[in-house]
Amino acid sequence: MFEKILFATTASPTCDDAAKVAFNLSLKYESEKLYVFHALGVPTRGFSPFVKDVRTGETEQGDPDYIQWVKEEMKNTYAKLIDTVENCELETTVGVPHTEILRMARKKDVELIVMGAHTRQEDIGATRYRSVAGMTMQKVAKAARCPVLIISRPCTTCFKLFSHIIFGTDFSKASDSAFLFAYKAAKDVGARLYLFHSCDISSLQAGKVPGQAEIEEKIKEARRKMEQKYVSKMGDFDNYEIEIWEGIPYVEILKFAREKQADLIVMAHHTREIDPDEAELGSTVEQVVLRSACPVASVNHPDKVASP
């Protein structure tokens, strides 16, 4: 399922949990290649030999020696994990992180990008007012042609033993791609697939709270769409459940994931029918990534998930 995996790292402890998942995936799926990739800095100007470190803001001389030194550091950091897989390649480059990650993913034609939610260790209180999930993650998730697996907490189960996969949908076009990934993953590992939708009845929406009849109508409509859009595509796969709740979507999906002890949440990267070029990471996904105890896969393109 994952022949080529790209693990995008800041080469700092914030990516340790993501590193474990990436190496574990590579090991279990006997992937052809695991690329461990780090964009170390941005040139101070044009073709300047100096680079500004993306995390510290310090200026370094980005010559081959420095790049070699960074690679050595990466090798030392992941030494134990590197020993567990056969085909690991360390890559590093100078450039804007999200652009370089996307470039690398395209160049190597990877099937999955694994990354942490943050560029640096954040205090939970502080995340509230910052660009919540790291900007790099946000931009990669928005533009990637393959699924992006975002890890923000230690993962207690390895991918192959996942038993509960939740697919959160808003019935958008991007959600169709997310469904394909969730379905394939559930089928592959023998997990139960929960097709989940939350009817947004938050009173925050212009202060209007719909009546009970209207909510019930919405739930009925959502169930019909689930059957039509997703169940019809699953053939004889019967290890699934449809759940439709009402409330604030990100609150409900997190509540549901906790209740089911979910191992993976799969969502489209943006939650409205808008031009993908203009889409920001949907606030629902952002909130879910931040708080989810399990990994979150953001899928917004059918390229790497459409094949059977």
Place this chain on the structure above:
Amino acid sequence: MNNITLMRDGSIVQNGETVESVLLMFLGFKVDLEKGYTLRSWFQMLGKYSLLASLNAFLPTSIEQYLACPANGCCFDGFDHLEFNKTVEMIGFPGNPRLEIYNSFHGIKSHKTFALKSVRMENILDMSVRLGKLKHVVFGDKVDIFEFDTVFSLFEFIDGIAWELSFHGSPKQCEIGR
């Protein structure tokens, strides 16, 4: 003046008298905690003054978790106590220079702070809660942090803890796929 005391049983006292129904004007009042105040007291307060539970979208979920916990003995020796802090942080990079002010709620063990998100609710509910200091972080220097005495409003105290608890929850165990 403009002080309220949060009691161990969850009630709110102003000028020696228990507040019967919480008024929004108390949200800006400075809070003091009765000795022995615990996280359970905080939830009991939300139970007594239900209006406060609508301050955060995740509070109903946290309250559900709280109600499912044992009635006592919810402690563990990983922390000495829980502490509510305020941080003022000057940030120079990345992005434009800016100053951010936020609250945080941590576990404290031997003067070191630990995140609560991976600790289960039934392990911290009966741990004492203390009001900490204001920390001033200058340009990411987390070693030389200035600390000052400060005050916390009732709103900060509820909202800050609710925000932190909304990150709570880690799977108890993993199940083997069929």
